[in-house]
Amino acid sequence: MAKPNKYDSEVETSAQFPVEQAPIRVTVDIVVFTVHDQALRVLLVERGIEPFLGLFALPGGFVLAGETLEQAAFRELREETGTAEVYLEQLYTFGDPGRDPRGRVVTVAYYALVPSGRSPLLAGTDAASAAWFTVAELPKLAFDHAGILDYAVNRLRGKLEYSNVGYELLPEKFTLTALQVLHEAILGRKLDKRNFRRKVLGMGLLKPLKEKLATGRKPAELYSFRDQR
Amino acid sequence: MAKPNKYDSEVETSAQFPVEQAPIRVTVDIVVFTVHDQALRVLLVERGIEPFLGLFALPGGFVLAGETLEQAAFRELREETGTAEVYLEQLYTFGDPGRDPRGRVVTVAYYALVPSGRSPLLAGTDAASAAWFTVAELPKLAFDHAGILDYAVNRLRGKLEYSNVGYELLPEKFTLTALQVLHEAILGRKLDKRNFRRKVLGMGLLKPLKEKLATGRKPAELYSFRDQR
DNA sequence: GAAATAGTGTCTGTTAGACACTATCAG
DNA sequence: CTGATAGTGTCTAACAGACACTATTTC
Numbered sequence: 001m002a003k004p005n006k007y008d009s010e011v012e013t014s015a016q017f018p019v020e021q022a023p024i025r026v027t028v029d030i031v032v033f034t035v036h037d038q039a040l041r042v043l044l045v046e047r048g049i050e051p052f053l054g055l056f057a058l059p060g061g062f063v064l065a066g067e068t069l070e071q072a073a074f075r076e077l078r079e080e081t082g083t084a085e086v087y088l089e090q091l092y093t094f095g096d097p098g099r100d101p102r103g104r105v106v107t108v109a110y111y112a113l114v115p116s117g118r119s120p121l122l123a124g125t126d127a128a129s130a131a132w133f134t135v136a137e138l139p140k141l142a143f144d145h146a147g148i149l150d151y152a153v154n155r156l157r158g159k160l161e162y163s164n165v166g167y168e169l170l171p172e173k174f175t176l177t178a179l180q181v182l183h184e185a186i187l188g189r190k191l192d193k194r195n196f197r198r199k200v201l202g203m204g205l206l207k208p209l210k211e212k213l214a215t216g217r218k219p220a221e222l223y224s225f226r227d228q229r
Numbered sequence: 230m231a232k233p234n235k236y237d238s239e240v241e242t243s244a245q246f247p248v249e250q251a252p253i254r255v256t257v258d259i260v261v262f263t264v265h266d267q268a269l270r271v272l273l274v275e276r277g278i279e280p281f282l283g284l285f286a287l288p289g290g291f292v293l294a295g296e297t298l299e300q301a302a303f304r305e306l307r308e309e310t311g312t313a314e315v316y317l318e319q320l321y322t323f324g325d326p327g328r329d330p331r332g333r334v335v336t337v338a339y340y341a342l343v344p345s346g347r348s349p350l351l352a353g354t355d356a357a358s359a360a361w362f363t364v365a366e367l368p369k370l371a372f373d374h375a376g377i378l379d380y381a382v383n384r385l386r387g388k389l390e391y392s393n394v395g396y397e398l399l400p401e402k403f404t405l406t407a408l409q410v411l412h413e414a415i416l417g418r419k420l421d422k423r424n425f426r427r428k429v430l431g432m433g434l435l436k437p438l439k440e441k442l443a444t445g446r447k448p449a450e451l452y453s454f455r456d457q458r
Numbered sequence: 459g460a461a462a463t464a465g466t467g468t469c470t471g472t473t474a475g476a477c478a479c480t481a482t483c484a485g
Numbered sequence: 486c487t488g489a490t491a492g493t494g495t496c497t498a499a500c501a502g503a504c505a506c507t508a509t510t511t512c
Contacts, residue, residue, distance in 0.1 A: 024254070068324065176492090197492080197493085199473090199474080220490075428501085446464080
């Protein structure tokens with residue numbers, strides 16, 4: 001547990017803020033999920049600078065003046081992955097003193113879901129390299145990012161149990177088997193095919209298309225989602 | 230929608246932080262719930278200073294150097310209510326630019342549950358006065374606090390549906406009727422007595438005491454919770 | 459014995475999990 | 486016709502909601 005730098009508790013005094021406060025920096029960090037090869041994966045970037053040089057970290061960065069937290073998250077996402085057309089939701093805010101050895105940093109964590117099939121990779125300016133890792137085989141992570149990632153995985157699993165989320169991870173057209181594989185990858189366990197199909201079809205959110213996917217064996221019916229929610 | 234102050238985007242350059250960032254202040258705001266007179270109530274403080282002088286606001290304040298976000302929330306809670314032995318959980322972080330006309334302020338919102346019966350009131354140093362309001366009859370609130378409060382009420386209702394939460398709001402010994410009244414106050418609707426009792430007793434979290442509460446009519450059995458979770 | 463609150467059981471519809479075989483296509 | 490994946494139905498247990506009367510106490 002590294003102690004944070006000692007700040008002078010007197011900040012440049014804004015005429016309008018009577019209260020003194022040590023400077024705190026605010027960042028966003030994003031747990032970017034995708035599903036590929038039947039596994040739930042997260043995007044990590046290798047740190048090119050100290051501290052934690054060489055370790056992997058969640059993509060993220062400072063919140064800039066004038067942008068909302070969500071805009072900051074989308075911006076970082078775009079810088080890191082090249083796309084921002086993804087589902088994004090705020091997770092939790094981590095702000096223990098000492099979580100960054102350079103000083104006090106409060107980070108607002110988000111998670112994002114990028115559809116399988118388009119999982120682009122662009123090394124950001126401050127990242128030596130970026131790569132997808134399965135949540136089962138994670139490298140050593142910088143800062144408190146392992147805890148953030150754990151939190152995100154649990155949230156994602158929770159949402160799946162009682163809601164229609166996770167649909168943001170599939171391409172526009174998909175088979176029921178693909179949807180089931182997705183759920184199994186997120187939950188980390190096998191599901192019964194008949195029960196699964198009964199449940200998702202019963203929700204009424206799927207629209208059967210007139211198309212079949214020629215998969216090499218018996219062609220599978222393709223589906224899409226009815227509306228964007 | 231007040232525009233935030235224009236900040237110079239160049240901050241005093243920390244030797245260790247290569248990244249420039251406009252100064253952002255970090256606060257915690259707390260939605261303090263209690264139940265009294267069969268109604269769900271929140272603690273609000275009347276603002277004694279500009280901006281929003283005279284309006285009511287959630288108790289809260291700046292995060293100080295060296296303390297965790299949760300510690301900051303507990304500290305504010307203690308300053309405002311005199312006690313910090315309450316359930317506290319992080320809600321969501323609000324950081325839109327312009328939410329505070331004095332400058333950029335990101336607030337980490339928490340909610341707290343204080344047991345009915347001990348709902349103390351201490352006017353804090355920066356609050357002209359504090360008072361409990363039912364969530365059905367709220368005054369005009371400062372900043373974006375109305376939205377934060379809404380969010381908290383929904384979260385509390387959600388937790389009640391599928392978990393044992395809300396139990397933090399009762400005194401140590403209580404009757405099943407009191408527990409039902411509590412649930413009804415939070416949910417804002419009536420519940421069936423028999424179904425309610427079946428459900429809560431079926432959870433196995435309640436311990437029937439050997440005592441009865443002399444209520445004037447037929448005495449009611451007293452219960453307590455089995456363990457602290 | 460009247461007024462007030464405590465306490466109790468059944469029926470019904472929905473949901474979730476366990477479980478195994480048939481259908482269709484490529485080669 | 487073999488191999489592989491798609492697709493389909495029943496039974497059962499648990500849970501949730503609707504619904505009305507009896508029990509105990511004070512005054």
